[in-house]
Amino acid sequence: MSSQPWVLQFCHGYDGPFLDVARQYAALFEGTPYKVCTVYLTGEPDAEAERGSASDEVIFLGHDSREVRGLKLGAMRRLRQIVAGRDFRLCIAHRFKPIYIALLATRLPVVGVLHAFGVFERAMRRWFVSRFQSRLLLLGVSDAVRDEMRGYLPAWDPERIQTLHNRVDVEAVQAEQVSRETAREALGLPQDAWVVGNVGRLHPDKDQATLIRGFAEALPRLPAGGLLAIMGSGRLEASLRKLADELGVAGQVRFLGQVAQGRRYFKAFDVFALTSDHEPFGMVLLEAMAAGVPVICSDCGGGREVVEGVGRVFPLGDASALADALCAETADSCVRVPERFTDEHGRQRFMAFRYLRAWLG
Incomplete structure (x- = not known):
């Protein structure tokens, strides 16, 4: 031996x-x-x-x-x-x-x-x-x-x-991430839009229905050209598209599908929102922070611990509270990964x- x-x-x-x-x-x-x-x-x-x-x-x-x-x-x-x-x-x-x-x-x-x-x-x-x-x-x-x-x-x-x-290995993640312009081009997003990003499978656990409702409520108060970009695929895509249409925001919600090495493109977002109802941790929140993107998270277990002190937390399933949080992030701001997650x-x-x-x- x-x-x-x-x-x-x-x-x-x-x-x-x-x-x-x-x-x-x-x-x-x-x-x-x-x-x-x-x-x-x-x-x-x-x-x-x-x-x-x-x-x-x-x-x-x-x-x-x-x-x-x-x-x-x-x-x-x-x-x-x-x-x-x-x-x-x-x-x-x-x-x-x-x-x-x-x-x-x-x-x-x-x-x-x-x-x-x-x-x-x-x-x-x-x-x-x-x-x-x-x-x-x-x-x-x-x-x-x-x-x-x-x-x-x-x-x-x-x-x-x-x-x-x-x-998260901050330096390694940042080395992978492409510029805002390149990321938006790769994802098919306008360069001059104000983009709310979300990443996750289209599943009830991720509660993108609340995300779409909150975005629709916030849209009149957001900067011109506001968009919601959802990166991921799953069985709820048809019902989520229908919800966006019913709320009159189908043209402002982009379903990007499954994107290989998605964290490379997080600089495309002006704010990142996670609306999960059952999140043990929320690694995508750290990856968004590594890109310097402000983060918003539902009060959903581990996710709250990740954003505490550096991002915004809203009550689970509360679309109006999410809308207010989105509007509060319209000013230029930037975050860093907290030391406790290195x-x-x-x-x-x-x-x-x-x-x-x-x-x-």
Whole structure:
């Protein structure tokens, strides 16, 4: 076995935001003696995912989601083989399925990172993690997720259920982002318009209906040429288009569809609005801030924590309050990503967790 100390990072997959999540947690060990091996349970080998993981080694198990239902014995055997070859001190597992596999397949201490609400609604899951409480530290991506977990696991030491907010590599994101002019040209938006931006799948959870209603109410008070640009696709597109037509703003609402590497174009927006009714964190808010765009967010769990002190919060589902917030942002303004959402702050907080210090030595 190698004497080099390693940290195992076990991810369900690298789709959507989870590639950057892997990068965030690998970055926690920069400047330390630890090397990071990132293992993806699902997904075929991918050069871009390998580079984006920012890890010393990346392993793709290549399972299909259907293959890891039930007891997941094949994945457990493979993980045991990986762990047997090196001096792994710790496993960081994202989402419940990798936490489950890591706890059963290894004897490593496990940092389980939860990215969603409702993970412990099932009694069986609460029973399972409680069996392994002595070698498990649970992290929520927001205080809202953490507090929900503590509510489901009241017998746990609160220090075993903590918050580690998602972070953003500000310089890397800004290096990707194109200029306002280039972004508007790419998205087909007029250069002289005042644009409210929104990014997210067209799904009830994202509540773009309130967004459209708030925009329609605010439009007479917004600068001339006001537009709402919604980046994303989903099953509600037809009903949202119908709503915009009923409110008389169909000509001012642009449905941009799914845009590859959408955060590159955030400088196209004059203000960014997130209206979700169920947001564990809200990474797009940080990406908008990195572009210098003012942000507005519904009081929706983790999203409120992201914009607190730097953006505006309005009551969930209140279109009139959203309209007032949009109008308040018509003056030139600019924001920056708060220090608490940077890699360096995340590293300091992570290394300060009491149980983690004991495990890493």
